[in-house]
Amino acid sequence: MSTLAPLVLPPKPRGRWKPWLGLAVVLLITAVTLSPQWGIAFSFEAIVKNWQNGADKVLALLQPDWSFFPRTIPPLVETLQMAVIATFVGAVVSLPLSLWAARLTNPNRYTRGLLKTVLNAVRSIPDLLYASVLVAMVGVGALPGIIALVLFNVGIIVKMVSESIEVNDAGPLEAGRAAGGTQLQINRAIALTDAWPAFVNQTLYVLELNVRASTVLGLVGAGGLGLLIDAVRTFYRYDQLSLIILEILVVVVVIDTVSASIRKRLV
Amino acid sequence: MTTLTPTPPGTRARPALVLPAKPSSWRRLTATIVVTVIVIVAFWSVDITWARLGSLPGEIVRYLWLMFAAPNWDKIGEALLQTWRSVEMAWVGTVIGLVISLPLSFLAARGFAPAPARGVLRLLFSVIRAVPEIIIAIAILSVTGLTPLTGALALAVNSVGTLGKWGYEAIEGVDPGPIEAVRAAGGSTPEVIRWGVWPQAMPDFVSFWLYRFEINVRASSILGLIGVGGIGDMLTSYTQYREWSTVGMLLLVVVVVTMSIDAVSGALRRRITEGASVRELDR
Amino acid sequence: MTDLHDSAAAWVHPPAAAPWSIRMRDVSVRYPNGVVALKNVSLDIEAGEMVSVVGLSGSGKSSLIRTINGLVPISSGTLEVGGRHLETARGRELRQLRGEIGMIFQGFNLARRASVLNNVLVGRLAHTPTWRTLLGLYRADDKQIAYEALNSVGILAKAYDRASTLSGGQQQRVAIARALAQQPKLVLADEPVASLDPPTAHGVMRDLRRINQDLGITVLTNLHLLDLARTYGTRLIGLRAGEVVYDGPAATASDAVFETIYGRSIQHEDVLG
Incomplete structure (x- = not known):
């Protein structure tokens, strides 16, 4: 009884090398990207060299120039105007497109696929790139900024809302079909009411994103606080930049808080 | 059983129904009014000459034609090189971000560090998240110079904000059972993290890193706008030269590269969070 | 009972x-x-x-x-x-x-967030022009039909309640009212x-x-x-x-x-x- 028979271990599962292979690949890519030859040449020397002339400017970030405050108000207001208008237009455009992009509300695979492909492409270009191209097209001001934000918003809202429609119960829609409704009628009478909370939720979320994004669109001439950021950075007025960053922080936090409290009440 | 009162078809003589009172919807009404007022004020007060809007669609179509009717592929070599620069920035930014955020998210999670440290870290994460990466890049470029490194560092800082937050939320969301088991077996905090938390939270973390990499790929292309290099830099230049056919080509490159990276990263994320497919487990 | x-x-x-x-x-x-x-x-x-x-x-x-x-x-x-x-x-x-043809389902299939009345009005879709549905402007006659259908299953009092707030039995009655509102032949x-x-x-x-x-x-x-x-x-x-x-x-x-x-x-x- 007490003689221990050698334990028969089951064979070790294969595939345990996979995480290690993943790690090796990540390290290899990181080494390449950091190398001076192919990569971005990470070097502490450059930083040390720049430190001498740059440090005092960075330190200026800690001393906001409060006297600059009045001049920041009009661009700040324009930033908020752009965010609100873009959110509104984006939401209005997105609502029908969301129903178009979801399988339950648009059974036609081809039109759905077409819309999704277009939106994937639209989503892969960041808002600031849109803005910089649009400024060259329609001129400096809030308008190109708003158009850039709308493109950005439609991409997000339609994706999120159509995904939330997909997980909704198909039964009520079937009832509408059984009662002889057209797809459009069913979407309006049944799918829309069930998708509404997701839609409002995403719209508020996009408003938060827009407030954040619209503060920098001016860097390429698309209106708002960014115009001012571009001006102060040209003269390395980091004390003024510091004030602008503080204002962005306050506005973003306020909008996020309000939006979050509304979203929480939404059921 | 009810007695029927069949109404002869065609007559309208029906017993009056007692309808319930319509519920008052003052909350919805107030919300509608508030939203309407805000939107109207924004439209009315913004500095845009709305009269121009009429010609706008035509203009945009004209420019789209200029850009995409015959994209100029002469500069494709340089475009791909600059795209690689941008992707590098995104990669390095993500790696630095995850290396810094990983320990910080444990310190910010309940049960691993004193409450004040937790509060400070969480505040730091939310402050970082509120500031767009391009502003972070502007703030640090006087020290780091107009190089891709600046871009990578700005992305790293911003990544710490999001990865830190997602990280501590994931850690707090794990099942406490295995943690208690390790503690009960006399495990130290590092052992708790390694054997109690990490096996549960690892898929979430890896998927956060990949997702943040996707975000950084987009963000890296816009950092070029302030001159740190990459595809955004090249795009701004050609936009300013108004070489529309080259701009069209550059936009196509951005779309294709971003969508491909999203597709690969998205597939990896699904693989990690849902586990290997059944077919593969059979083998 | x-x-x-x-x-x-x-x-x-x-x-x-x-x-x-x-x-x-x-x-x-x-x-x-x-x-x-x-x-x-x-x-x-x-x-x-x-x-x-x-x-x-x-x-x-x-x-x-x-x-x-x-x-x-x-x-x-x-x-x-x-x-x-x-x-x-x-x-x-x-x-x-x-x-x-009216249809009644095992899972009631009501739009959960819509009011009972709007759910019953789904039964009128085939008799309503699309633009009216899109604007949510139902004809008075159609509404009357919906009220009567609700009345005949005894839940007219719930007409303005959200469908999801009703009990299972009440929800199935709403579904029956929806079918009745079609004035069905089957x-x-x-x-x-x-x-x-x-x-x-x-x-x-x-x-x-x-x-x-x-x-x-x-x-x-x-x-x-x-x-x-x-x-x-x-x-x-x-x-x-x-x-x-x-x-x-x-x-x-x-x-x-x-x-x-x-x-x-x-x-x-x-x-x-």
């Missing part, structure tokens, strides 16, 4: 002008995944009949009822509903046919009481019987419980593996009949009690 509305409310819908009959000839249903749900089913259901369709899950009874309003397309055979060919109906014609019910507790189930079955007896509408109900099928149907159709294995009077169908249909002995879960 008496229901309030049984004694309080009166049926104010005019009896169906002419209830519809159903004529199926060699109907087969094969799903895209290869599953054959119905095999050469031939049936004649006369106008004004109250029919229970019985079978185990997977016997094809749900497919049978869904072919009758075209929710499940038939692969071969002919199907006439109210004298019109359903197998060839497409688009507008199919929607008009469906508009005359009502199909797919396991209408499978999600309800016994007293509520009997209430809903009584509602269906009244639709048949008082309004003269043809009613076809899927059931898996033999006592309900016996009590509330006048005719019983048994399905097994996609084929009709019994067709006869419901009241006199013996346990042996059910054992043939189910292909096994009767168990206690086959009875509601």
Whole structure:
């Protein structure tokens, strides 16, 4: 009884090398990207060299120039105007497109696929790139900024809302079909009411994103606080930049808080 | 059983129904009014000459034609090189971000560090998240110079904000059972993290890193706008030269590269969070 | 167990002008995944009949009822509903046919966040121009029909409540009101009481019987419980593996009949009690 028979271990599962292979690949890519030859040449020397002339400017970030405050108000207001208008237009455009992009509300695979492909492409270009191209097209001001934000918003809202429609119960829609409704009628009478909370939720979320994004669109001439950021950075007025960053922080936090409290009440 | 009162078809003589009172919807009404007022004020007060809007669609179509009717592929070599620069920035930014955020998210999670440290870290994460990466890049470029490194560092800082937050939320969301088991077996905090938390939270973390990499790929292309290099830099230049056919080509490159990276990263994320497919487990 | 509305409310819908009959000839249903749900089913259901369709899950009874309003397309055979060919109906014609056929589902299938009234108005979709639906401007006549339908199932008082706030039995009544608002010539019910507790189930079955007896509408109900099928149907159709294995009077169908249909002995879960 007490003689221990050698334990028969089951064979070790294969595939345990996979995480290690993943790690090796990540390290290899990181080494390449950091190398001076192919990569971005990470070097502490450059930083040390720049430190001498740059440090005092960075330190200026800690001393906001409060006297600059009045001049920041009009661009700040324009930033908020752009965010609100873009959110509104984006939401209005997105609502029908969301129903178009979801399988339950648009059974036609081809039109759905077409819309999704277009939106994937639209989503892969960041808002600031849109803005910089649009400024060259329609001129400096809030308008190109708003158009850039709308493109950005439609991409997000339609994706999120159509995904939330997909997980909704198909039964009520079937009832509408059984009662002889057209797809459009069913979407309006049944799918829309069930998708509404997701839609409002995403719209508020996009408003938060827009407030954040619209503060920098001016860097390429698309209106708002960014115009001012571009001006102060040209003269390395980091004390003024510091004030602008503080204002962005306050506005973003306020909008996020309000939006979050509304979203929480939404059921 | 009810007695029927069949109404002869065609007559309208029906017993009056007692309808319930319509519920008052003052909350919805107030919300509608508030939203309407805000939107109207924004439209009315913004500095845009709305009269121009009429010609706008035509203009945009004209420019789209200029850009995409015959994209100029002469500069494709340089475009791909600059795209690689941008992707590098995104990669390095993500790696630095995850290396810094990983320990910080444990310190910010309940049960691993004193409450004040937790509060400070969480505040730091939310402050970082509120500031767009391009502003972070502007703030640090006087020290780091107009190089891709600046871009990578700005992305790293911003990544710490999001990865830190997602990280501590994931850690707090794990099942406490295995943690208690390790503690009960006399495990130290590092052992708790390694054997109690990490096996549960690892898929979430890896998927956060990949997702943040996707975000950084987009963000890296816009950092070029302030001159740190990459595809955004090249795009701004050609936009300013108004070489529309080259701009069209550059936009196509951005779309294709971003969508491909999203597709690969998205597939990896699904693989990690849902586990290997059944077919593969059979083998 | 008496229901309030049984004694309080009166049926104010005019009896169906002419209830519809159903004529199926060699109907087969094969799903895209290869599953054959119905095999050469031939049936004649006369106008004004109250029919229970019985079978185990997977016997094809749900497919049978869904072919009758075209929710499940038939692969071969002919199907006439109210004298019109359903197998060839497409688009507008199919929607008009469906508009005359009320349907009640096991899961009620109400838009959860919409009001009870708006759910019942779904029954008017086939008779409402699309622009009215889009703007949410229903005709006063349609609203009146919806109110009366709600009144006849005894929940008019809940008209403005959100559908999801109602109990299961109340939700199924809303679904019945939705079907009634179609002013149907035929009502199909797919396991209408499978999600309800016994007293509520009997209430809903009584509602269906009244639709048949008082309004003269043809009613076809899927059931898996033999006592309900016996009590509330006048005719019983048994399905097994996609084929009709019994067709006869419901009241006199013996346990042996059910054992043939189910292909096994009767168990206690086959009875509601």
